[in-house]
Amino acid sequence: MYARALENEFAREVRAGLTRPGQKTLPCHYLYDDVGSALFEAITYLPEYGLTRADARVIQAHAGDLLECLPPNIVTAELGSGTGTKTRAILERLQQRQTVTYFPIDVSEVALEKCAQDLGPLGSVFPIAASYLDGLREVAAGRADGQTLLVLFLGSTIGNFEPEAATDFLYGIRSCLQPGDALLLGTDLVKSVELLRAAYDDPTGVTAAFNLNLLARINRELDADFDLRQFEHVIRYDAPLQRIEMHLRSRVYQSVCIRAAELNVDFVPNETIFTEACHKFRPEQICAMARTAGFRMEAQWTDLEWPFAESLLVVV
Numbered sequence: 001m002y003a004r005a006l007e008n009e010f011a012r013e014v015r016a017g018l019t020r021p022g023q024k025t026l027p028c029h030y031l032y033d034d035v036g037s038a039l040f041e042a043i044t045y046l047p048e049y050g051l052t053r054a055d056a057r058v059i060q061a062h063a064g065d066l067l068e069c070l071p072p073n074i075v076t077a078e079l080g081s082g083t084g085t086k087t088r089a090i091l092e093r094l095q096q097r098q099t100v101t102y103f104p105i106d107v108s109e110v111a112l113e114k115c116a117q118d119l120g121p122l123g124s125v126f127p128i129a130a131s132y133l134d135g136l137r138e139v140a141a142g143r144a145d146g147q148t149l150l151v152l153f154l155g156s157t158i159g160n161f162e163p164e165a166a167t168d169f170l171y172g173i174r175s176c177l178q179p180g181d182a183l184l185l186g187t188d189l190v191k192s193v194e195l196l197r198a199a200y201d202d203p204t205g206v207t208a209a210f211n212l213n214l215l216a217r218i219n220r221e222l223d224a225d226f227d228l229r230q231f232e233h234v235i236r237y238d239a240p241l242q243r244i245e246m247h248l249r250s251r252v253y254q255s256v257c258i259r260a261a262e263l264n265v266d267f268v269p270n271e272t273i274f275t276e277a278c279h280k281f282r283p284e285q286i287c288a289m290a291r292t293a294g295f296r297m298e299a300q301w302t303d304l305e306w307p308f309a310e311s312l313l314v315v316v
């Protein structure tokens with residue numbers, strides 16, 4: 001029984017997730033503290049993680065086609081930009097026809113800093129440390145007449161949402177936009193389970209470290225005593241839901257104290273905390289989701305080496 005609400009949002013969400021009946025969970029956006037962001041960046045270089053390279057290949061090959069579909073005077077905003085590495089190809093193309101104004105939006109300040117440093121020479125870069133839609137609302141509120149907003153949501157980050165929440169999220173984006181504005185949506189496509197298993201459980205253990213760091217972050221920020229060696233990174237592929245699930249599995253009976261969340265939580269052997277879902281898509285599912293959210297599919301480009309789609313959606 002808690003007489004007062006916790007003030008710290010992280011503590012509140014951790015307590016809610018770990019006291020949830022049935023499957024314990026933790027929200028995946030907390031994976032990205034400074035350490036988590038650095039580990040994610042390392043994941044993108046892993047030979048097993050073909051997703052980022054496929055995304056980059058499609059963008060590199062079609063940045064020109066993308067801009068040809070859009071009117072002049074573009075302002076670009078990117079949701080969950082991270083370091084914005086792949087976005088360079090779009091901004092370089094854009095720079096050939098207009099001055100570049102780019103708003104990377106991310107919860108990770110360290111990633112935003114690197115993004116601004118790397119892409120700053122291409123134009124005016126205004127990093128926004130905020131959650132996706134708060135950041136986008138800020139950009140939309142400041143737009144001038146005659147500008148078209150191009151929103152980037154790359155890296156298949158949309159796959160972290162449950163299917164219904166993904167459509168609601170696209171609708172949330174659409175609600176910040178005006179007819180003619182556009183969304184470039186990167187989505188990882190359904191592929192062989194072997195490829196996915198190797199990508200999300202790499203033999204060097206970088207993805208495991210990325211996942212376990214969530215417990216380390218709770219220790220650091222919420223005065224908790226998770227023994228990281230008593231948890232292990234495990235993944236599951238749920239074929240009907242077309243998704244990889246990342247979990248942290250308790251090796252033993254154990255009790256963990258999270259002081260800032262005013263919580264003692266028990267684990268039995270093999271019990272897991274569900275930390276992230278990575279949904280995979282079929283091209284027709286992307287079309288359906290986009291249509292429901294109020295977009296029309298203007299173009300879709302795919303990578304065949306690592307099935308991945310980049311969809312240009314325009315607000316109707």
Ligand SMILES: C[S@@+](CC[C@H](N)C(=O)[O-])C[C@H]1O[C@@H](n2cnc3c(N)ncnc32)[C@H](O)[C@@H]1O
Nearest residue numbers: 029032080081082106107108130131132154155
């Ligand atoms: C899967 S990574 C993708 C990074 C980059 N867009 C890419 O394609 O490589 C997700 C990014 O979104 C950021 N992020 C996660 N949840 C967020 C949220 N709710 N609001 C804003 N950014 C978020 C993370 O910090 C991280 O940089």
